[in-house]
Amino acid sequence: MSEIKAVILDLDNTVLDRTSTFRAFAASFVDHYFAHAEHRVKLIEDIVARDLDGYKDKPALFRELLSDYEWTAKPDHEALMNYYRVHYVKHATLMDQAKNVLSYLRSKYRTALITNGMTTIQYGKIDQAGIRDDFDLIIVSEEAGVKKPDPAIFGMATKKFGLTPAQCVYVGDHPVNDIGGAANAGMQTIWLQWTQPWREEVKAKPLHTITRLAQLTNLL
Numbered sequence: 001m002s003e004i005k006a007v008i009l010d011l012d013n014t015v016l017d018r019t020s021t022f023r024a025f026a027a028s029f030v031d032h033y034f035a036h037a038e039h040r041v042k043l044i045e046d047i048v049a050r051d052l053d054g055y056k057d058k059p060a061l062f063r064e065l066l067s068d069y070e071w072t073a074k075p076d077h078e079a080l081m082n083y084y085r086v087h088y089v090k091h092a093t094l095m096d097q098a099k100n101v102l103s104y105l106r107s108k109y110r111t112a113l114i115t116n117g118m119t120t121i122q123y124g125k126i127d128q129a130g131i132r133d134d135f136d137l138i139i140v141s142e143e144a145g146v147k148k149p150d151p152a153i154f155g156m157a158t159k160k161f162g163l164t165p166a167q168c169v170y171v172g173d174h175p176v177n178d179i180g181g182a183a184n185a186g187m188q189t190i191w192l193q194w195t196q197p198w199r200e201e202v203k204a205k206p207l208h209t210i211t212r213l214a215q216l217t218n219l220l
Contacts, residue, residue: 010172011115089124149181
């Protein structure tokens, strides 16, 4: 893989343990709004399930909770969104050995982060985790105006770096958004198998499949 000049990574459930991050947020949400609930764990698990591993639209999620839950003092929708914006990012948790992996990659390659999501939320997590300076380039879909799996968002990184897509390898957990999207943009890929199952409609074949971010140091 000597031809590789840049390593580009996804954020959620690749560099950041998004599953643990959201579960911790859900616990804080339940403790704040349902402090006297008898079934605290059940409420937390329900919120986590409704979130669909991060792919549920957040305004829709909180509208559901307002409609379906029994509230002692029912807040308005904007209050819940504000709680999410402020408190979700506080629980940002990195994958095991993430800082070491990023340091290793940056010593050998140009590094970038391409993530779908709201600008304030994604940068909030990035800053809470202390990894903003670990990348030469960060692209968040909201501010970019395009999101994965559209090849255009991957092309923004290659253009910025002055590299061909074939000189870049993309690492991500989502078969469609990450592996399929990056492959369609002409990049090589590494799939981090975490919570998302492989999708048969994805015809791209990753160079490697890993189950821990730390495995990258043996591959790159």
